[in-house]
Amino acid sequence: MISQQTIQQILSRIDIIEIVGGFVKLKKRGTNYLGLCPFHNEKTPSFTVSPAKEIYKCFGCGRSGNTISFLMEHEKYSYVEALRWLAARYNVEIEEKELSPEARQQQQVAESLYIINTFAQKFFADTLFNAEEGRDIGLSYLKERGFNEEIMRKFQLGYCPDQRDTFARAALAAQYNPEYLVRTGLVVQREEKLIDNYRGRVIFPVHNQTGKTIGFGARILRSNDRAPKYINTPENEIYVKSKILYGSYQARQAIDKADECLLVEGYTDVISLHQAGIENVVASGGTSLTIDQLRLVRKYTHHLTIIYDGDSAGVKAALRGLDMALEEGLDVKLVLIPDKEDPDSYVRRIGASAFREFIAANKKDVILFQLEVALKDAGGDSNKKAAVVNQVAETIARINKAEDFTRQQDYIRQSAELLRIEETGLYTLVNKFIRERIAKQESKAASAANQPLPTPGDASVMTVPTDEDSLNLLFRHEQNERGMIRVLLEYGLRAWDEQTLVADYVLGESVELADLIDNKRLLTILDLFKDWYQQGLEPTSKNFLYHEDQELSTLAVSVMDVHLELSPNWKEHYEGKIATPDELYKEDVLSTMRYLKLRKVYRLMEENQADLGKPHSEEELMMLLQTHMHLKEMERSLLQDLGTVIFK
Ligand SMILES: [Zn+2]
DSSP states (O other): OBOHHHHHHHHHHOOHHHHHHTTSOOEEETTEEEEOOSSSOOSSOOEEEETTTTEEEETTTOOEEOHHHHHHHHSOOOHHHHHHHHHHHTTOOOOBOOOOHHHHHHHHHHHHHHHHHHHHHHHHHHHHHHSHHIIIIIIHHHHHTTOOHHHHHHTTOEEOOSSSSHHHHHHHHTTOOHHHHHHTTSEEEETTEEEESSTTEEEEEEEOTTSOEEEEEEEEOSSSOSSOSEEEOOOOSSOOGGGOOBTHHHHHHHHHHHTOEEEESSHHHHHHHHHTTOOSEEEOTTSOOOHHHHHHHHTTOSEEEEEEETTOHHHHHHHHTHHHHHHTTOEEEEEEESTTOOHHHHHHHHOHHHHHHHHHHTOEEHHHHHHHHHHHHHTTOHHHHHHHHHHHHHHHHTSOTTTOHHHHHHHHHHHHHHHTOOHHHHHHHHHHHHHHHHHHHHHHHHHHTTSOOOOTTOGGGOOOOOOHHHHHHHHHHHHHHHHHHHHHHHHTTSBSSSSOBHHHHHHHHHHHHGGGOOOHHHHHHHHHHHHHHHTTOOOOHHHHHTOSSHHHHHHHHHHOOSSGGGOHHHHHHHTTTSSSHHHHHHHHHHHHHHHHHHHHHHHHHHHHHHHHTSOOOHHHHHHHHHHHHHHHHHHHHHHHHHHTSOOO
């Protein structure tokens, strides 16, 4: 934990041009710098860095952030690692903050579990290669399955003796804490005694990305046993199943180099392919992919190829994670291994080069594959077919459009062909889903982490877009909501008139207008700003950009506009009309607030209209009509004012 003081010191030194410029060639363009985006392929630069605002934005792929998030995204650092890197760069001495007692306790437990796992891994490997039972049973089994010793050592395979407590006794003799031994899942407690959990099994250690042993898979050797084929480590402080991809440590460089990650089901698939020289491969354990696993893949590549056997239940499970994969910007392909074989047996039978050729020749596009399966299921049922159309439109809408526009177009064309529907119709439908998604994105992001993800194809959870106009409106409203926060962050401390600041004006107006803001996260920024401001602090965008709450910082970056000073519309409009740029920001504040006011007026009109529909006394009716006239006048005046400004 780094102390707040150190963080402040680091932040005050940050020069975004210097740091980002170390990774991206930047050229000065106006007040900003421009370069080729490091996050997507492009030939003309659209990656913009604003030194004044200390943020970057790419107008090609939409990525944006501050210096720290740049390091996190580009160098795959964690937040703390990025801070440490910057501290080293600027010679800031790091002052460590005391951990809370709970955090320290948790860290100690985790450390203990790592140590025990390392001890166990060595114990099992030693048994496999050097003990009589290990060689006779474990090693001969693995050799029979075709693994050579080199690959066994690379994956640190082992064997657990078949006696009651050989490992447990060794661990206790080495003074390991019995409670933690149970927590690792290596032993179980039976009536005061510790008993080995993996008796008579071969052991597959599971590593995290840095190569630490976080758990084990233990495979049974005897067939026709009623015991489970595999026993895996239970969830504990260091073994979190949803974040693990087996083999990611051994595969990481190969994935980077090949720019492709192969995904298989089991431990032995991974090891067999490695032995055959195909090393860019990881395993998910056959369950549906989680968002953490997909992000792990995306650290290294955007190309994920799922290789499963054709009748495996794993295929369905893998497809269930498809929508998330698309949202993460992954390009997903599917290869089905024929004839009831799995990658392990198949690569052994046909050899590495034939296997590679087979993969290359049989990559199916996963979206079209899913569509074909769904169409087959629907048969002649037109209701079911309509659901399929909706489903595929929603799936296509999840492709990051900015990143891969032509890919989306291709999908629309090919899917329309398969579905035998009009391409333009599908296009419209896809766009509806996109708009709906953009409008909901942030509010969704806040809760998504805790919510189970809907299963694609399950019609009951499918969101159906409402009519187009209301969606357009939704989207524009969101922009206006952001506008109020943006002007507050950008100009809050500038003069509004002789006595007051922009913040006074905006915060004053916001009392009336805040209820128009649907994105509650934006209100967090507003409230925080207000709090700080009223305490006499001088909050600027920086306080939000570098806020320790990453979600808040991302939101702050997203409301910031780096292109304002470059917008030709603005320039053209103000050229010669307004003398100083100072007046430009006031105009920006005014028009932003006018839009929100206009929306308020429309909302009041609606309420008034609804009231008019009810029965009234003559007096009441007169009042309602007067209100209506008054609102109409406000609308007219606001529209007139707004008409004087050209909007981008
Ligand atoms: Zn980009």
